[in-house]
Amino acid sequence: MRFPFSFQMLSFLAIVAVPGTLGAQDTQPAKEVLFLSGTDKDHTVPWDFICSDGRRSGTWTTIEVPSCWEQQGFGSYDYGRNYHTYGKKYRFSDETGTYKHNFSVPSGWKNRRIYLVFEGVMTDAEVQVNGQPAGEPHQGAFYRFRYDVTGKIRPGASNDLEVKVSKMSADPSVNRAERYADYWIFGGIFRPVYLESFPVEHIERVAVSAGADGSFSADVFAKGLQGPREITVTVTDRLGRIAGESRISMAKGQEKAVLNLNVPAPDRWTAETPHLYKARFVLSAGQKTLFETEEKFGFRTIGIRHGDGVYLNGVKIKFKGVNRHCFWPESGRTLSREIDLMDVRLIKEMNMNAVRCSHYPPDAGFLDLCDSLGLYVLDELAGWQNAYDTEVGEKLVREMVIRDVNHPSVIFWSNGNEGGTNKELDDDFALYDPSDRPVIHAHHRPGNDFNGIETNHYENYYSTRNILNDSLIYIPTEFLHGQDDGGAAAGLSDFWELMWRHPRSGGGFLWALLDEGVVRTDLGNRIDVNRVNAPDGVLGPHREKEGSYYALKEIFSPVKMTTGTMGPPFGDELHLENRFHFTNLRQCSFRWVTVNFARPGDRSNGHTTRLEGIVKGPDIPPGEKGRLRLGVPEEELRRAEGLMVTVQSPEGEDILTKSWLLH
Incomplete structure (x- = not known):
């Protein structure tokens, strides 16, 4: 679906503009956003385009933006491990794509600062606005970057944008970190492009730190202050009630201020209770509002207790996690909110509580959903077995943290993968993160622990037990590789019981959520998983549920239901174990159904329902055990053939269904 311009609320208070609709409104005290591209894979805008090599090359045509150009029929396909498969002589396709787009800007933007923002370009981007360089070329595919184009844009007139995109970077370390990797390599402007407009005096960005004790601190970065000013922050809860307020004065030209306040007994953010608050920031001169913006955030405190575990809000937690690629077969790395929402829901349906990016x-929309629906996130700097050099790495760490710092779902920063760690970047994360989240090193070789956490990948059951007997916290950021669904849930039950019971286990992250099967536009649209490299998901490419999906749902269930023999004379008593971290089972409900099973010759398969009922869960705190009587009539237990029990979450979602034969 194409839209000439698209409306979308990003993670800020904004007015989303369509050319010509703002007119002379040059005093809007808010950020205004004008999309030059579409907003996702289903809402695109055609730009002029020419590809240098490969399919459909050498001729000017159009391309949908955002997109991966291979999925639009241009260039050539590469899988990052091909240099392993075919040897070091393998040469990756290195086509360039040149984009041109003409657009108009509201005349009301004449006296405002204007920024050109790219959410993601693979891989190097050279940008010109009206024939002038927007700034230095950007290197690195997965990061939001922006240019101040105030003096280059012509408000109220026609403007020309040109972007030259190189699939392979001019920086060898970027190629080693991002391109020579175990995933499909794409090229293009694959995430949205838009303009941001601010009043001359404005708040550029905010970095929030909010603790479980109700402490709140915000680093506020202002631009263009032309005299003494005041910034006020008002914190409201999910019902819109004011929870706290603070203000601070700023001098002419001052660019940073820190606002502090305290909210008594806040509703704390966890994956089980994803309570979000809003912080509204207002820049003013006397009674006049110059600018306002808002951020969502959560009150929570992350801690690592060395030799003990990972704590959230003072409670030890374990990650039931999975690794996720941003991927869809028809569109590559260009996604949509619907796909992000589907993935978050599927992860939670499997009773997982964490995802590694x-x-x-x-x-950014994926993190918004993790915030609101409740998932713990490992947010990872790219570096697949090789790291960025320090110069480019410092820029990319800054871009990553500035974008993601206010997401309460982000628990750890991950500095690269399996040898893709540049240790000189470890301290950079804290430069932009006032909450000072822990940094980890995801690795596939022992002895690379950092911050008291060992993450070594793909240990077997016995070596896992040996690591846990050491003094480190063990959180494998990859384990039980799911190739052809031969891993993942296979063998997980024993692994998970070991992890759950051992005090120094912090859980782990399965590889991987989905099969990375791409629709090859050069091969008749057949799905290609690059031999054995990419069919390693719990789900298929279109999120088809494979066998592991159902097993994971039971293995990771936060409610364990066991019993002896059901039915007379044993009654209907369940033995329960509460494996939630923050939820009492009295917040859950248990729905029971008695059934008779189909017999040979019956017209229907499965079972028929005889009687059903629902009972509130018992008072069993997290980590404790107890019992529950379902209240099934004794006569029904004698007559029915089976009993099915479904435990439901406080939100009414089905957690797990178990069944027992009664005779």
């Missing part, structure tokens, strides 16, 4: 930062 492998091996690069995801689109």
